[in-house]
Amino acid sequence: MGEVRLIATPQSFPCARIEWVLKMKGVEYEYIKENLLNKSDLLLQSNPVHKKVPVLLHNGLPIAESLVILEYIDETWKQNPLLPQDPYDRAHARFWARFIDEKCVVGVWRAGVAQGGGKGKAIESALESLAVLEKQIEGKKYFGGEEIGYLDIVAGWIPHWLNVVEQVGEMELLTAERFPHLHQWSLNLPQTSPFNDCLPPRDSVVDYYNIAFNRVRSVSANK
Ligand SMILES: N[C@@H](CCC(=O)N[C@@H](CS)C(=O)NCC(=O)O)C(=O)O
Structure with a gap:
């Protein structure tokens, strides 16, 4: 199916x-x-x-x-389908993927970056979005049901990255008490392939978020 190259950063x-999906599909690629901090002409x-x-x-x-990109890969390499086949189920999966990126990722990021007076409110807002996601995983092993699917890939940052943002952002969001189902899922997912052989070292992710948060904070302090 031709040459596949991925321009990427390991901590992202x-x-x-x-990478998870290329591995699931068995597609060879160049990384x-x-x-x-010094973007290439190619990017x-x-x-x-x-x-x-x-x-x-x-x-x-x-x-x-x-x-x-995930949808492109799924349409190009048909083996191990990622999105559901049924149009309604596909629409549903896309809805929740956008919810994860627009509400959960953004909410967690804002809560992590926030300092001072606004932090409590930002944490509350992130928790509200995670509570909605908790309802989606309740009663299921994975977002895809018994098998890992599209939403497990989209939400796959939670097990490895959320905990780093909690540490760097000095807050606690995903506890077993608050979100038992999401918490259990986030313990299960990294035990499975391709997640278990394709995660960046935690320390490098901590460094990455320290730099990112400090940059955002200094930009907003200088406004
Ligand atoms: N919505 C984009 C987000 C991509 C994104 O935020 N990439 C970050 C790394 S995690 C980046 O390239 N940041 C460089 C910059 O903002 O200058 C996606 O899902 O691909």
């Missing part, structure tokens, strides 16, 4: 999503490691709008945005 979970030319990783290059053609 949108990039990890792509092109990007330095986000800037391949994703001129957002200038972000991940970017998938398939036979030289760039595809950006992790959720878009």
Whole structure:
């Protein structure tokens, strides 16, 4: 199916999503490691709008945005389908993928970065979004049911990255008491393939978020 290259950064979970799915599908790819502090011409030319990783290059053609890339991979390599086959179920999966990115990721990030007076409110808002997600996993082993599916990949940052954001952001969000189902899922998922052989060292993710949070905080302090 041609040449597959992935422009990515090991500590980035949108990039990890792509690696997980390429591995699930058994697609061979070349990993092109990007330095986000000094972006390459290849990244800037391949994703001129957002200038972000991940970017998938398939036979030289760039595809950006992790959720878009996941669907492209699923449509191009049909083995081990990721999204449900039924149109209604697919629409439902897309709805929840957007909820995860637009509400959970953004809410957790904002809570982590926040300091001082606004932190309590930001944490509350992140907890509200996680509570909604908790309802989606209740009674199921994975978001995909008995098998890992699209939403497990999209939410796959929670087991490894959320805990780092909690540490760097000095807060506690995902506890077994608050969210027993999501908590159990987040213990199960990293035991499974491809997650268990494709996670960046935790310390490197801590460093990455320390740098990222400090940058955002200093930009907002200088406004
Ligand atoms: N919505 C995008 C988010 C991608 C994203 O935020 N990438 C970060 C790394 S995790 C990045 O490239 N940041 C560089 C920058 O903002 O300059 C996706 O899902 O692919």
